[in-house]
Amino acid sequence: MNNPYRPYPVKISKTLVETEDKQLKSFWLDFLEPADAQAFQYTPGQFAELSVAGYGEIPIGIASSPTEGDTLLFTVNKVGVVSNRLHQMNQGDVMGVRGPLGNSYPLKEMEGKNVVIVAGGFAVTTLRSTVTWLLHPDHRSKYGDITFIYGARTPGLLLYEDQWREWQKRDDINCAVTIDREAEGWDGLVGFVPSVCEEVAPKPDNAVALICGPPVMIRFTQPVFDKLGWQSEQIIMSLENRMKCGIGICGRCNVGPEYVCKDGPVFSKAQLDALPAEY
Amino acid sequence: MADKILAKDKLGDFLGKLQADYEVYAPQEVEGKPQWAPVEESDKVLWDFSNTHTSPKDFFFPQTEIMMRFKNVQDHENGMVMEAEPPLANKRLLFNIRPCDAKAFQVLDLIFVQDEMTNDLFWKDKRDKTTLVGLACSDPCPSCFCTSMNCGPASTTGLDALVFDLGDKLLVRALTEKGEAVAEGLDDAAEADQAAAEEQTKAAEAQISSSVGMDKVNERSVMELYEAGMWDRVYENCLNCGTCTYVCPTCHCFDIQDETQGESGRRVRNWDNCMSWLFTMHGTGHNPRGAKKDRVRQRFMHKFKYIPVKRDGEIGCVGCGRCVLLCPVNIDVRRVVNDMNA
Numbered sequence: 354m355n356n357p358y359r360p361y362p363v364k365i366s367k368t369l370v371e372t373e374d375k376q377l378k379s380f381w382l383d384f385l386e387p388a389d390a391q392a393f394q395y396t397p398g399q400f401a402e403l404s405v406a407g408y409g410e411i412p413i414g415i416a417s418s419p420t421e422g423d424t425l426l427f428t429v430n431k432v433g434v435v436s437n438r439l440h441q442m443n444q445g446d447v448m449g450v451r452g453p454l455g456n457s458y459p460l461k462e463m464e465g466k467n468v469v470i471v472a473g474g475f476a477v478t479t480l481r482s483t484v485t486w487l488l489h490p491d492h493r494s495k496y497g498d499i500t501f502i503y504g505a506r507t508p509g510l511l512l513y514e515d516q517w518r519e520w521q522k523r524d525d526i527n528c529a530v531t532i533d534r535e536a537e538g539w540d541g542l543v544g545f546v547p548s549v550c551e552e553v554a555p556k557p558d559n560a561v562a563l564i565c566g567p568p569v570m571i572r573f574t575q576p577v578f579d580k581l582g583w584q585s586e587q588i589i590m591s592l593e594n595r596m597k598c599g600i601g602i603c604g605r606c607n608v609g610p611e612y613v614c615k616d617g618p619v620f621s622k623a624q625l626d627a628l629p630a631e632y
Numbered sequence: 633m634a635d636k637i638l639a640k641d642k643l644g645d646f647l648g649k650l651q652a653d654y655e656v657y658a659p660q661e662v663e664g665k666p667q668w669a670p671v672e673e674s675d676k677v678l679w680d681f682s683n684t685h686t687s688p689k690d691f692f693f694p695q696t697e698i699m700m701r702f703k704n705v706q707d708h709e710n711g712m713v714m715e716a717e718p719p720l721a722n723k724r725l726l727f728n729i730r731p732c733d734a735k736a737f738q739v740l741d742l743i744f745v746q747d748e749m750t751n752d753l754f755w756k757d758k759r760d761k762t763t764l765v766g767l768a769c770s771d772p773c774p775s776c777f778c779t780s781m782n783c784g785p786a787s788t789t790g791l792d793a794l795v796f797d798l799g800d801k802l803l804v805r806a807l808t809e810k811g812e813a814v815a816e817g818l819d820d821a822a823e824a825d826q827a828a829a830e831e832q833t834k835a836a837e838a839q840i841s842s843s844v845g846m847d848k849v850n851e852r853s854v855m856e857l858y859e860a861g862m863w864d865r866v867y868e869n870c871l872n873c874g875t876c877t878y879v880c881p882t883c884h885c886f887d888i889q890d891e892t893q894g895e896s897g898r899r900v901r902n903w904d905n906c907m908s909w910l911f912t913m914h915g916t917g918h919n920p921r922g923a924k925k926d927r928v929r930q931r932f933m934h935k936f937k938y939i940p941v942k943r944d945g946e947i948g949c950v951g952c953g954r955c956v957l958l959c960p961v962n963i964d965v966r967r968v969v970n971d972m973n974a
Contacts, residue, residue: 356716356753358699358888358899406702406714406899407892411915432915449714454749594920595912597888600750602743603904604885605911607930608920609854610938615750629858631912631920631930 357600360404360449361389363425367444371428373509377475378440379416379428382450390423393453396460397482398591398619401452402599403427408438412596412614415453416478416513418485420492425450428478428512454599455618458483458563458589460492467497469555471574473546473566474505479591480565481513484520493525500555504531504546504570508539529553547573557583565591588622592632608632635826636804636818643802644674647727650814654725654763657691659684671727679797682773683730683952687881691726692737692758693744699754699888699899719757725814728767732776732950734790735783736881737764739950742943743884754901763810766791770832772840775953777966780844783950785836786829796829803829844966845973846947849936857937858929862971867928869961874905876955876963882935882948885911906930932968 363382371377380403384390395401395415402410411433417426431440442448458479468487472480484501486492501520505511511530520528531542531549542549546566555562562583564574571590578588594606594613601615609628611617620628638646650656656671659678666681668688702714737759744755769776769785778784788794793811796803803825806815849857877883887904891897904911907927913919921927935948949965956964 355748355751357749357751358754359716360714362714406704407890407897409890410888430915436915593914595914597886597901597904600752601746602750602752602884603887603901604906604934605904607934607938609858609933610941627853627855629855631926 358451358598360402360410360451361393362386362447363450365442365444365446365448366424368442371512372475373507376431377428377512378431379426379512380439380442381417382425382427382448384423384450385447393425393450395419395453396457397486398457398479399453399455400479400599400618401425401427401450401454402596403429403435403439404449404451405435405438405442406449408435410451410597410599411435411439412454412593412599414479414482414591414593414618416481418482418489420486420489428475430475451599455614456616458591458619459561460486463561464495465497465559467499467556467558467560469500469560469562470502471546471550471562471564471566472501472503473570474510475512476565476567476591477503477512480563481516483563484526485516488520488523488526497559498527499525500527500529500553502529502531502546502549502553504533504544504549506533508532508536508541527553545573546570547577550574550577554581557581557587561587561589563589563591585622585626590620590622590625591618592620592625593618594632633806633812633815635821635829636806636815637821637825638802638804638818640800640802643677646818647671647674647677650725654723656725656727657688658727668726677728679728679767680771682769682771682776683732683954686879687733687736687952687954688726688729689733689736689740689881689884691724691762692755693740693884693886693903695903697754697901699901701896701898703896717754719753720761722761724758724762725765726762727765728795729764729791730769730952731766731785731787731789731791731794732778732781732783732952733881734764734766735778735787735950736790736952738790739882739939739943739946739948740884742946743939763792763814764790765804765811765814766794768794768796768829768833769836770797772836773953774841775956776840776951777842777844777953778951779837779840780842780846781947781949781951784833785840786833796832798825798828798832801825805829842966844951844969846936846969848973849969850940850945854933854937854941857972858933860972862968862974863925863929866932866963866968866971867925869963870907870924870928871961872907872909872924872927873960874907875958875960876965877905877907877931878903879954879958881950881952881954906934932965932972936969936972 367381606613744752939948
């Protein structure tokens with residue numbers, strides 16, 4: 354029987370410091386055992402516990418898309434014991450991955466609809482996975498217009514520049530990347546995410562919006578969508594809370610009766626409206 | 633299987649025979665308190681006790697449990713070797729467990745083992761290899777409120793067999809195959825013995841004086857209960873000491889920590905408690921339950937609203953009353969639930 358607490362051994366195949374403040378580092382991980390790669394079947398929106406023996410585990414959203422192959426991508430913010438240790442680890446080091454955990458974005462229910470994706474700061478990780486998945490030739494035709502709005506404070510704090518520069522060249526996605534204030538060498542949009550949303554003005558008809566970002570971004574983006582006529586059922590969000598087991602037992606990540614690790618992390622705004630705001 | 637009878641003076645032989653197949657544990661007086669201990673002499677087994685000081689949950693969910701061991705081996709191509717802990721070696725039998733504690737494990741089964749992913753092998757292995765022989769309550773204490781919590785002095789849920797203490801003899805009622813294996817070979821009980829057991833149960837039920845209402849708690853929405861004004865009164869006295877969580881048979885929150893010494897180490901899980909601010913604190917410093925009120929409310933909401941909502945009406949409390957007896961500031965769960973239900 355499968356032991357859900359046993360991490361799969363993986364090797365770091367590549368790392369990249371993503372941001373100018375060096376707070377965010379990306380890790381590309383390859384499974385040591387092909388059978389483990391087979392067992393790790395995930396969908397955009399899910400997360401995994403990154404496991405470093407002697408330090409512990411942290412829950413991190415999966416930034417890669419299963420359409421990219423078996424290599425997993427995680428981008429980790431340096432805040433605690435495990436993430437600090439991870440930031441010291443390099444290509445060739447072996448660690449563990451436990452998952453995939455949680456639910457995913459409702460990709461099936463989104464079929465036939467226009468998709469609006471709004472990301473702020475490093476909350477873009479699982480949305481990078483989603484956009485990559487949606488743009489894959491096997492999936493793109495099942496969805497209507499795709500709009501991607503992404504912002505960070507400065508150009509140096511934007512993640513995954515290679516990807517969104519590619520997306521900006523495509524004609525099957527409307528990709529708006531913005532920074533808060535003018536910066537030297539920046540030729541793209543300037544302005545906070547909520548203002549850019551106001552300019553782009555995505556229509557709510559037959560559409561779904563995935564919105565992830567810091568609380569301040571959510572607080573000011575929400576009224577923009579309300580004004581455009583969006584209903585709370587159409588707005589999908591992803592939560593994060595402190596976690597340990599990741600499988601709905603250990604008791605700390607709950608928001609009301611829902612466990613973020615098992616029933617989430619993806620919830621509709623309508624669901625969250627009926628729950629305590631303990632996140 | 634028909635009800636069986638066992639003379640109390642034959643208990644030594646009976647338990648001795650079981651010990652060939654099981655490690656047998658029963659409540660005995662340890663440091664002046666009724667506590668769980670391995671049975672060495674059958675006359676040390678307690679009969680007159682309300683309930684054990686702490687719940688027997690640590691038989692299935694130890695206060696500290698090793699989940700795996702690891703070794704950082706520099707010259708190994710995998711760098712790090714992890715080994716899962718081996719399963720339990722022997723079968724175990726808990727003799728004279730109170731029905732409320734057994735009911736708690738049935739509730740916890742629904743949480744530890746939900747589906748293919750949420751399948752806690754550490755819990756399941758110990759549950760599968762343990763037989764629970766209950767002792768019906770004949771003299772409930774004033775803090776008991778099991779009859780309000782889907783339970784009772786002779787509740788059979790979660791038990792493999794139930795024993796009624798009829799003075800110089802015991803009526804043994806097998807409830808499962810595991811229980812039949814225990815009762816096998818005993819003589820059938822007489823109708824008069826069965827009647828005496830019924831009488832005793834009725835008397836015990838009548839003796840339970842506290843009742844707690846859940847009807848309005850069930851009707852009300854999560855948010856209505858969450859936003860109730862009563863929490864402002866309940867939380868004030870609380871010290872966030874966590875005693876209630878450690879003695880509670882259904883509290884099951886845990887932490888996972890890595891412990892290392894030199895090149896080797898182990899991943900352990902420890903009992904944790906929702907009264908601690910660290911329990912929910914994010915790496916960034918943000919804390920979704922940063923205030924004492926949030927944490928006190930969480931514990932009661934979890935037991936009486938969140939678990940019922942998620943688990944088909946099962947309640948995360950069995951009315952054992954340990955928290956009532958041991959709370960240092962006399963927070964009484966019965967009063968809290970009645971306030972939620974008011």
